Amino acid sequence: MRKRHVSDIILELDITMLSVNDIRKKYDKTSLVKGSDYDEHIHGCMICMEPASFPVRCTTCKLLLCKSCADKCMKQMRRCPKKCTEDGKWKLMQEKPFNIELNCPYDKRCEEKIFPETFNDHLRSCSFLPEEYRNVKFEDELKK
Numbered sequence: 001m002r003k004r005h006v007s008d009i010i011l012e013l014d015i016t017m018l019s020v021n022d023i024r025k026k027y028d029k030t031s032l033v034k035g036s037d038y039d040e041h042i043h044g045c046m047i048c049m050e051p052a053s054f055p056v057r058c059t060t061c062k063l064l065l066c067k068s069c070a071d072k073c074m075k076q077m078r079r080c081p082k083k084c085t086e087d088g089k090w091k092l093m094q095e096k097p098f099n100i101e102l103n104c105p106y107d108k109r110c111e112e113k114i115f116p117e118t119f120n121d122h123l124r125s126c127s128f129l130p131e132e133y134r135n136v137k138f139e140d141e142l143k144k
Contacts, residue, residue, distance in 0.1 A: 020124060065081075097117055100115065
């Protein structure tokens with residue numbers, strides 16, 4: 001039986017704790033947009049600079065953000081990133097998704113319809129999921 005090195009065990013732990021965001025960071029959604037309907041000034045989040053996922057808009061300055069980016073701003077700054085409101089008085093309104101379709105980041109043969117709102121789910125469930133991600137336990141699955 002082969003002795004295991006500490007770095008092997010640490011590597012296994014790192015893979016086990018992988019989050020969808022760790023995989024997502026490897027892919028720029030802007031470069032995956034299908035067609036030419038996407039305009040970053042109209043459909044893009046001003047924080048992550050990608051197509052807005054679950055888009056929300058500041059009611060004061062009309063800044064467009066992803067819901068997750070807005071949540072981070074609210075938690076860290078307690079106001080709009082443009083500082084158009086007082087601390088803690090920031091109001092957001094939900095926007096209708098823009099239906100910007102994305103290509104699969106893993107394989108061009110994938111025919112699944114992917115949108116910014118379904119992108120993270122696709123990263124784990126795609127039939128073209130790369131081998132290195134097939135046995136990964138994602139963070140939210142570990143909490144169950």
